[in-house]
Amino acid sequence: MKVIVILILVSVLIATGFLLAFIWAVKSGQFDDTYTPSVRMLFENDKKSASTSLDVDKNK
Amino acid sequence: MKAAKKSDVKCFHCGTVCSDQVHYDEKLFCCQGCKVVYSIFKDNGLDDYYTFESTPGNRMDTSDDDRFLFLENKEIAKSLLNFSDGTKSKVIFSIPEIHCTSCIWLLENIAKICPGVIHSEVNFIKKQATITFFEQELTLRQLALTLANVGYAPMITSESSDKKEEKPKWGKIQIQLGIAGFCFGNVMLLSFPEYLGFAEEDPFFITLFSWLNMFLSIPVLIFSAKDYLISAYKAVTKKFVSIDIPIALGILTLFIRSSYEVISGTGAGFFDSFTGLIFFLLIGKWFQSKTYESLSFERDYKSYFPLAVSRWNGAIQEIIAINEIEKGDKIRIRNNEIIPADCRLISESANVDYSFVTGENHPVSIKKNDFIYAGGKLLGIPIDLEVEKKVDQSYLTSLWEGQQVNTSRGTKHLLDRVSKYFTITILLISLIASVYWYITSPQMVWTVISAVLIVACPCALALSVPFTYGSIIRSLGRMGYYLKSADVVEKFFNISDIIFDKTGTLTFTGKSKIEFEGDPLTDEEINSVFEMTSASVHPYSQKIASSFKGKKQNSELISSFSEIPGSGIKAVIHGMEYRLGTESFVLNKPESTQQPVSAQVFFSVNYFLRGKFLIGSSIRSGLNRLMVHLEKQGLKLALLSGDNESDKEKMTALFPEGTTLKFGMKPDQKLEMIANLQAKGKQVIMIGDGLNDAPSLLRADIGISVVDNASVFSPASDVIIDGSKLYLFSSIFKFINSAKIVVGLSIIISFLYNIVGIWWAVNGQLTPVFAAILMPLSSITVVVFTTLSIKLLGKLYKLEK
Numbered sequence: 001m002k003v004i005v006i007l008i009l010v011s012v013l014i015a016t017g018f019l020l021a022f023i024w025a026v027k028s029g030q031f032d033d034t035y036t037p038s039v040r041m042l043f044e045n046d047k048k049s050a051s052t053s054l055d056v057d058k059n060k
Numbered sequence: 061m062k063a064a065k066k067s068d069v070k071c072f073h074c075g076t077v078c079s080d081q082v083h084y085d086e087k088l089f090c091c092q093g094c095k096v097v098y099s100i101f102k103d104n105g106l107d108d109y110y111t112f113e114s115t116p117g118n119r120m121d122t123s124d125d126d127r128f129l130f131l132e133n134k135e136i137a138k139s140l141l142n143f144s145d146g147t148k149s150k151v152i153f154s155i156p157e158i159h160c161t162s163c164i165w166l167l168e169n170i171a172k173i174c175p176g177v178i179h180s181e182v183n184f185i186k187k188q189a190t191i192t193f194f195e196q197e198l199t200l201r202q203l204a205l206t207l208a209n210v211g212y213a214p215m216i217t218s219e220s221s222d223k224k225e226e227k228p229k230w231g232k233i234q235i236q237l238g239i240a241g242f243c244f245g246n247v248m249l250l251s252f253p254e255y256l257g258f259a260e261e262d263p264f265f266i267t268l269f270s271w272l273n274m275f276l277s278i279p280v281l282i283f284s285a286k287d288y289l290i291s292a293y294k295a296v297t298k299k300f301v302s303i304d305i306p307i308a309l310g311i312l313t314l315f316i317r318s319s320y321e322v323i324s325g326t327g328a329g330f331f332d333s334f335t336g337l338i339f340f341l342l343i344g345k346w347f348q349s350k351t352y353e354s355l356s357f358e359r360d361y362k363s364y365f366p367l368a369v370s371r372w373n374g375a376i377q378e379i380i381a382i383n384e385i386e387k388g389d390k391i392r393i394r395n396n397e398i399i400p401a402d403c404r405l406i407s408e409s410a411n412v413d414y415s416f417v418t419g420e421n422h423p424v425s426i427k428k429n430d431f432i433y434a435g436g437k438l439l440g441i442p443i444d445l446e447v448e449k450k451v452d453q454s455y456l457t458s459l460w461e462g463q464q465v466n467t468s469r470g471t472k473h474l475l476d477r478v479s480k481y482f483t484i485t486i487l488l489i490s491l492i493a494s495v496y497w498y499i500t501s502p503q504m505v506w507t508v509i510s511a512v513l514i515v516a517c518p519c520a521l522a523l524s525v526p527f528t529y530g531s532i533i534r535s536l537g538r539m540g541y542y543l544k545s546a547d548v549v550e551k552f553f554n555i556s557d558i559i560f561d562k563t564g565t566l567t568f569t570g571k572s573k574i575e576f577e578g579d580p581l582t583d584e585e586i587n588s589v590f591e592m593t594s595a596s597v598h599p600y601s602q603k604i605a606s607s608f609k610g611k612k613q614n615s616e617l618i619s620s621f622s623e624i625p626g627s628g629i630k631a632v633i634h635g636m637e638y639r640l641g642t643e644s645f646v647l648n649k650p651e652s653t654q655q656p657v658s659a660q661v662f663f664s665v666n667y668f669l670r671g672k673f674l675i676g677s678s679i680r681s682g683l684n685r686l687m688v689h690l691e692k693q694g695l696k697l698a699l700l701s702g703d704n705e706s707d708k709e710k711m712t713a714l715f716p717e718g719t720t721l722k723f724g725m726k727p728d729q730k731l732e733m734i735a736n737l738q739a740k741g742k743q744v745i746m747i748g749d750g751l752n753d754a755p756s757l758l759r760a761d762i763g764i765s766v767v768d769n770a771s772v773f774s775p776a777s778d779v780i781i782d783g784s785k786l787y788l789f790s791s792i793f794k795f796i797n798s799a800k801i802v803v804g805l806s807i808i809i810s811f812l813y814n815i816v817g818i819w820w821a822v823n824g825q826l827t828p829v830f831a832a833i834l835m836p837l838s839s840i841t842v843v844v845f846t847t848l849s850i851k852l853l854g855k856l857y858k859l860e861k
Contacts, residue, residue: 005268012246012272019242026234036184039161040168044108 073098074211075115097210104172109162116162117211128208128216130368131201133379140200140216142190148178150192151200153214155207158187167212174198174206189214216367233349237342240284243276244335248832250276251332255829270322273331281315285338303479303522306486310517311337317510330514333831337519340839348526348546350533352780365400365434365451369393372444382451389447393438402454403432403445410443411598412436435751439602474550475525478807479518486516493822504824511826515817520810520838527843528803531850532796539858540782541792548778551762552796554743558690559734559756561748562701562711565766567679568783574607578663578671585670588638589663592631596623600661601640604673628661639664643672682787683714689790691716696742700725700733702752730756747786751775795857802849806842813838 025031071090082089085102089095097117101109109116131137143150157163164182167189171177176198180191189212193203204214250269258266292308295301311334318329370377372390382400385391390406393399399412411423414436423439426432432445434454490512497504529546536543543549560566581589586608593605595618620632628641639646639662646664661673690697698720699711705723715721725733730746734756737744746753746760749767754775757763763777766786781789817834820826 001262001265004265008250008268008272012276015242015246019238022238022242023235026238031234033183033185036164036182039164039184042161043165043168 070115071117072110073115073117075117100173100210101166106166106169106172109166112161112165116160128201128204129370130366130379131199131204131216133368133381136368136379136381137200144195147195148192149195149200150190151203152188152190153204153207153216155187155189155212155214157212158182158184158189163212166210167207170207173210174203177203233342233346236284236286237339237346240280240335240339240342243280243284244332244339247273247276247331247335251328251828251832254328255832266328267325270328270331273329274319274322277315277318277331277334280335280338281311284342285311288341300476301480301483302473302476303518306479306483306516306518307341307522309483309513310519313510313513314517317514328828330828330831332828333514333835336832336836337517340519340836341522344523344526344530344843347530350530350537351545352537352542366398369397369400385447385451387447387450391445391447392442393445394442395438395440397438399432399434399436399438399445401434401447401451402449403434403447405430405432405443406446407443411439413439440598473525473547474553474803475521479521482518482521486512489516489818489822497824508822508824511821511824512818515821515826515831515834516814517835518810518814519835520813520842521807523839524806524810524842524846525803527846528799528806528850531847532799535795535850535854536792539788539792540785541788542780544778548762549796549799551743551778552793553800555695555745555761555793556742557696557698557737557744559698559700559730559744559746559760561730561746561750561753562699562707563703564749565747565753565783565786566683566699566711566714567707568768574604575674575676576663576671577674578669581670584634585638585663585665588631588633588636589640591618591633592621592629592638592640595621595631596629598623598629600673600675601629603675604640604661637666639667640673643669679710679714680783680786686787686790687715690793693790693793695793698722698733700730700756702726702730727752727755731759734759747781747789749775791857795853798853798857799850802846802853805849806846809845810838810842813841 069088071094072087073089073094082091082095084095084098087098089098094117098107101107131140138144141149141151155167158167164184167182168180170180170189170191174193176194176196178192178194180189182189189207191203204216207214250273253262253269254266288304288311289308291302292304295305314330314334314337318331318334321327321329365382368379368381369385370392371380371385372392377392385401391400391403405426405428408428410426410432412426412432413423414433424436431448434451490509493508493512494505497508526546529549532549533543533546590605590608593601596602618631618633621629622631623629624641624645627645628639630637630639630641632638639648641662643662644650646662646667647669648667661675663670663672687697697715699715699722701707701711701721701723702725703723708721708723711721722733730753734744734746738759738761743761745762745764746756747764747766748757749765753765757765757775757777762779764779764781765775765777766781766783768783813834817826817831817838820830
């Protein structure tokens with residue numbers, strides 16, 4: 001039965017990982033605009049704009 | 061779109077019904093402007109723009125190329141940039157025209173039309189575009205002009221240069237909520253064995269779980285519940301009772317008692333209730349904090365003024381920031397620019413539109429050496445002015461500054477008033493209970509006191525108001541009524557007076573209704589009138605010209621044209637002499653001594669009177685019924701207009717009998733009226749627009765600004781209404797007031813739960829399981845009850861319209 005202790009600790013650790021991921025997502029502004037990305041993903045990228053849209057400079 | 065009837069044909073670019081069609085590339089356009097934009101897109105491979113939505117374009121104002129001249133000034137340009145490293149710059153533009161999918165696509169592909177742009181990203185909700193570009197290849201002004209030329213003119217005000225990147229408050233509550241939710245879920249899971257009664261079977265796990273629970277609760281107390289504790293502390297030090305005090309008391313008791321139980325090994329504690337409580341409270345807060353990010357409720361006079369102005373330095377013009385203007389400077393103002401400071405006119409004459417400042421509907425003509433107040437908008441040819449006062453000392457500005465003190469009107473919230481009695485009652489109950497238990501069995505005293513404080517924690521009570529008001533804000537938002545915050549809802553409950561402004565509020569601004577009285581004009585006559593009025597800079601001419609939509613100018617038609625100030629214009633077209641102006645002028649009679657009636661333009665062909673154009677302000681539809689309904693609800697109405705009495709008849713007909721109608725009111729007189737009413741203990745709503753109402757909007761208990769396009773300009777106010785929805789106001793008013801009942805009922809519901817809980821607590825029988833069930837149950841009941849009843853009420857009142 002003591003194995004449950006390990007299981008619980010592991011599960012809490014994993015859950016904490018997801019919590020940190022959530023905090024990161026909020027801080028990096030992923031929840032700031034919940035509409036535009038849903039539209040943007042439907043645009044067809046041609047080759048030129050595909051390469052430029054990758055190097056988005058994020059400055060705080 | 062099949063070209064069926066002429067009137068049904070819509071412009072391929074902007075969707076305006078075409079009266080005069082421009083053919084290009086087998087498509088139809090309403091004007092040259094739209095065609096040009098289309099051809100720009102087509103030449104640059106951006107014609108996908110038209111595939112996402114049909115007719116996505118904006119009609120352009122093809123005014124002049126002097127726009128954004130102020131961006132040439134390095135200081136101003138720099139203040140607008142969010143980031144610059146010498147080669148690359150980043151700017152965030154507010155673009156009110158963003159309205160559909162195609163807009164996003166176009167603006168994110170703007171680099172194709174505008175070389176030098178590295179990357180652009182649109183935030184649709186905020187109506188902003190973040191654009192990164194190479195400074196060497198592109199100036200800020202070129203960028204702004206390019207955007208304006210394709211119909212997406214950025215709105216640049218002092219606001220955009222003042223606040224750069226404001227810190228998002230939004231993110232904090234999301235993280236608090238995330239952490240509370242995470243801990244709540246895990247604590248619930250770990251408490252399950254305890255609920256199911258496994259405590260005796262395996263004491264090792266139960267101890268382990270309760271210690272884990274305690275550790276999981278620490279971040280909730282320190283981070284998620286922080287704001288409640290701080291606010292309660294502040295309330296205590298300032299000696300007033302708010303809802304946060306019983307909440308903080310409950311939170312602390314819960315945590316301390318639970319920790320004590322776990323550490324001493326006497327029980328499992330109430331950590332599940334604790335984390336759940338915080339989680340629900342935060343959801344309420346989050347629900348209430350609904351904001352309209354594309355709207356600004358805080359604009360002051362500065363936003364109305366241009367950022368820069370051109371000043372004469374000898375014979376050359378230089379562009380200087382507005383706060384650098386000194387007394388005695390000579391400045392040049394162009395068509396449609398706002399005059400930034402109190403000035404004296406150097407040029408011969410000027411037409412100034414003061415509708416923003418005074419509410420006066422018709423342009424004022426000003427002669428050489430006359431005084432011009434700041435805030436007027438120039439119509440017509442450029443003028444030179446000599447500055448009399450610095451910007452921050454002008455008449456309007458001073459009016460505003462004097463008002464700043466009154467902006468924070470301290471009203472006590474409904475919930476805080478309730479919680480005052482609530483807190484006292486709870487403290488009394490715990491006192492009586494502890495006295496009783498002290499006599500019967502003293503070891504139970506602390507258990508009972510803490511149990512009472514825990515169970516009395518007004519979670520459901522604290523949720524009732526946020527959810528009711530939050531739902532109201534959302535319902536109203538769908539109807540075109542945008543509230544600044546949930547606090548505004550409460551202010552509606554005690555309103556006794558409603559004051560209306562006329563121009564722009566009850567009537568449309570800018571767009572005057574042009575009617576022609578007389579026999580219908582022939583096509584040729586319409587063309588001639590259009591040509592003549594387009595050539596003239598007189599405001600009436602421009603109004604008449606703009607009423608002929610989609611016409612293109614062909615000035616070669618006119619063989620002789622002259623404008624006689626004070627009388628009218630005459631032109632010879634195809635050998636006929638056309639005249640527009642005063643009655644005596646068009647009939648070529650000597651000028652009568654009678655003062656010409658304003659807002660009338662006569663039209664004659666070869667001295668034969670054809671009729672007259674009436675330039676009137678048109679009243680929004682449905683307002684007659686609105687006034688009747690409002691009066692029935694026992695509200696006292698009044699009209700305070702800055703305009704002259706020309707519309708008095710219309711207004712008398714519109715308002716119920718005996719209503720105070722005042723014309724020619726200056727901004728400070730309006731303010732005084734409101735202050736007087738408030739001094740008599742009345743609570744006032746001011747409904748207005750524009751800068752002339754701005755001080756009164758701030759002063760009134762609720763300031764409502766009416767706009768025709770919600771994303772454009774509105775002065776600082778509590779509510780922003782879409783002008784076309786003004787007629788719904790009486791239903792909205794009833795709707796909000798019926799919410800009072802919903803709040804009342806939900807408070808009763810939460811009290812009932814509290815009474816049940818307290819009964820158990822006083823009896824010393826509060827178990828963790830019982831608390832863990834009661835608390836979420838009461839919260840959920842209140843949430844469901846309030847949201848559902850607001851939805852129902854909304855439906856009820858929407859049916860009524």
